[in-house]
Amino acid sequence: MTLGERIKYLREKNGYAQKFVAEKIGVRNNTLSSYESDKRQPDYDTLQKIADFFEVSVDYLLGRTDDPSPKEDKKMNLFFYDGLEGYDDLTPEEQKAFREHMYEEAKQAIELVKKLKKK
Template sequence: MFGSRLKMLREEKGLKQKDLAKIIGISDRTIGMYEQGRREPDFETLIKIADHFGVTTDYLLGRTDNPRGMIVSNKENEKFNQYLPEELRKGDVQIEIEKEPHESLQLSEEELKFLAKEFYKEFITRGGFEYVEKLKKESQTKKD
């Protein structure tokens, strides 16, 4: 699963194995082995790959088909949003979390608070609203 997803993401970005290898800081042979399923990345490399493509490590590993989020119920999504800092709750930015009524995580209040805190840290790390605008532009370009 990891190898095929890595190859798909790399090709979607129009990157050659050697290009991605240079970005991640590993050899192009290693990328080839990952894609063939003959080798697996260490945690640090997995995180670098996920960050580069803007997907979760769970998506890369095949634990979810949702590249950028988690599955929660509408009720959990509302609670999650209430724990976010005010600056993320106002404005035109909507946090989209895939919803599948038959598959809910059944998160506790503490887990929702923790996720909101971790989401916010990740949001800031990736560049905040500038990153969101970049994603919007990339998404619009793909639609056109």
């Protein structure tokens, strides 16, 4: 699917009119229409607004992944990596793999705490 097809799919899936979505993301109705028909591409800020509105990742909109799940950053906002020695030296792909691993570790820790609370 193209970017425009994904935007249109998400809009229709949620039962939204173009005018409603356009207002929510701060563009004119004909601008959203041109995005959906792939006649025009949104700038990065608008792309981010579209992703936030539909609660999907920019990567999903751009076709880099078929997983429309919410942005990873929203799931990971409880972790603070600033100042973590070596984190900034990782490539973006390595950072993503690290965050995914830490997310899974955190989920397991939560389950362990829940089990311990029951005892």
